[in-house]
Amino acid sequence: MTSRTPQQATTDDWAALAGIRPLHARVAEYLRRGLRRGVYPLNRPLPPSRVLSEQLGVSRTTVQAALQTLLDEQLIVSRPRSGMYPVVMQVAEEPSVTPVDWNQLFYKVATPVPQIVEPDHSRYPFPFLSGQIEQAAFPTRSWLKAVNQAMSGKNLRVSLGDPRDGDDPELVKALIEEVLALRGVHAGPDEVMITVGTQQGLSLLSRALLGPGVRVAMENPGYVDAQHAFAGAGAQIQYMTVDEFGASPQGTVDAHVVYLTPSSHHPTSVALSPERRRRFLALADGQDAVIIEDDYDAEIRLQGPPLAPMKSVDRSGRVVYLGTFSKYLAPGLRMGYVVAAPELIAQLRRFRHYATKAPSPMLQRSLALFIRSGDYARQLRGYRVRARSKFDHFAEAVGEYLPGFADQLTVPQMNMWLRMPGGGDAGEWARRARSRGVLATPGSLYYAPGNVVRTDELRVGLASIPEMRIAAGVRALGTSL
């Protein structure tokens, strides 16, 4: 029996499938398409593998692997002493097509808030960016040990299971006892929810607490992705100015929710003063408002006097505390958490269930075991030492190559907010620096649209740049000024 395949059509098909790998998958898809179009009559066997092998210029083993796939898929059957036969395949006819105007179909469009898009930092020798990490510093061995443990013994059932609404109790416990307690934040298991990063915390809080007509106060400049979450919920954003004491509470807490980054203001790294903290707490109390305390940088403060999180003195439960494993550890984990009053946590869990269900139990259990092993704390101490050393290198280089900025480095930090002495256009500066391999972020990007107060600020982060490149990077920054 010979093949009845129309040669022309199938050659085109074969060529069109060139992108499919591995080869046997390509052969399988080639045959599948033929079957779907009725190229192979139902009452006749398919061409033998020898013929297909010649036709397509692939080995018989490859053809046989493809045929096995089709057998597994029950697209063909094998009849003893006769060959492979097509099975009747049910498929809808292709309907006529009306062109789709997607803008017509969208209910909501994304918010008009601009987005900070940073280039791939690994391609630049001097990435002075925040939000990334130096990959060489990641505790790979300890982490893999924890992952392996999470996939064995009695951990396996948890790691593989359907999380539904629940978080891994082991992670919640480890977080409470070995991370939060050390910051003076004391919480019960019903006051903690694990998230797919801080962004999910902000998104779920926006859904639970905000909506059209509701006011939220936030810092300006501030965290752009928080602004997106609030605007996406339709809330009305009030901007608070930021000075050397952090966000100013003047007349701004006529809001349902106040979003703050008290430990280290994003993006300027200023710490919210004790006096201001007190004011915000009292204002929230008086106006029945919620404070979101985004403590993204908790692990990374390099010098005292340390500030206890606002959550640690929150008796009312009005303070919602957001933490993350993205800054220390890695953004690639996508793990964060919310600490809040049990009523709010219960509400957030309901919204989370229909947004994503709980974050991967496999990652949750791995992280729990990693923290419990002691490696989390141990590595963190090392991280702080390296971070401090990076800052010192940076400060020294600034003294040499950017002397006009040296007096701005009074507090050792991983992110610096540099103001050009005597003013200037930091956007231009950043562009020139990029052509010299330096990535730094113009401060104007962090201001709300229409609310850019200054354009002479540059944000410089030390998290992702290796220490040995800091001096050369600062020199290139200086040359670009």
Add this chain to the structure above:
Amino acid sequence: MTSRTPQQATTDDWAALAGIRPLHARVAEYLRRGLRRGVYPLNRPLPPSRVLSEQLGVSRTTVQAALQTLLDEQLIVSRPRSGMYPVVMQVAEEPSVTPVDWNQLFYKVATPVPQIVEPDHSRYPFPFLSGQIEQAAFPTRSWLKAVNQAMSGKNLRVSLGDPRDGDDPELVKALIEEVLALRGVHAGPDEVMITVGTQQGLSLLSRALLGPGVRVAMENPGYVDAQHAFAGAGAQIQYMTVDEFGASPQGTVDAHVVYLTPSSHHPTSVALSPERRRRFLALADGQDAVIIEDDYDAEIRLQGPPLAPMKSVDRSGRVVYLGTFSKYLAPGLRMGYVVAAPELIAQLRRFRHYATKAPSPMLQRSLALFIRSGDYARQLRGYRVRARSKFDHFAEAVGEYLPGFADQLTVPQMNMWLRMPGGGDAGEWARRARSRGVLATPGSLYYAPGNVVRTDELRVGLASIPEMRIAAGVRALGTSL
């Protein structure tokens, strides 16, 4: 110098901290609280470690570890030849507290749709549930190999990095070539988005396409968590009845979005007929509607004739295809994907960025390597063989212990929808069965509130029960009837 610590207060504190582990963390927190309350005067050294060690009944090494932590935190300083001194700590005063009425503060409450809450299946000998997996069948070794690879060499940078809007191109490619192509779904990289499970796909689609006043049609009985996502967006849900050909398109596609489970209807496992598929595609085309095809069960069909997904014949781009790695592989991964027109994918990415950013790059790269290793396909073949064998065991046991139901098992499947011959209350049946260690789900739970059409249906799933327990489970089901 002796300690000035008021003995009574500190003993209480120490006892109250009993939950904190390890011990040195407890000592550190004890000292931290004392510092915060001003127990240790600023101009005097802290009690020496020997004294603290006796006071608290812990070793001096433990006290020294705690003091080191406080030094790291800059809560204390060491003065040579004098001891450890408190650093002035800035902390907000505790404000007066107005009790919080959280219901007053919530903007949105969760939807009133009831939720299917299933008990922990691992505690029952006969878990006839869907949505879970049999953990012993998980390819642990292959998976860990992929995870290890993802954390080494040039993969590490991707695994640790900030995903921002992007998916791992390697996962998208592997998915297109080795998963989607085998189903006849052909897509470019701009037509694919990775999600934190199917639920995130549904949630983001709801945000992009639905809103108050917008109609969405879905099956009844149907997938309850999809109903939640739609209701959460404020959309108006139209319910389509389901018969032996799947969802009925009669007069129902006066909707902006039609949600279908065509390969295997959730929860009845009926396949949508080719005729109905054609009708839905034509209706969507004529009415400018979007079809969401939830192909949650694509990997697990056990017998032909196989049905090509509706997406495989979609020329208009109106079909949005949802896939998952939760059914085969594991729910604990929380990984799924959306295949749709590039315009819609771009829109969904915007919403995803502010919901969670991209799913964990660490998991994405691990999954990409797992698929590319060939183990995904290899394990899947084994999975199908085991699944088929489970069904055969089940069918045999039904013939013996539930003979009245035997003729309902015409198509081998992992989830069966059993109707009590002559009617009955399946809820009662399930309750009686549970007392005999059997978990099965009353069909009425899958109907929309106020739209329960029948109460004599029971859903029985084979995914999580070990094969050797199936016969005994069916016998217990029979005894409970």
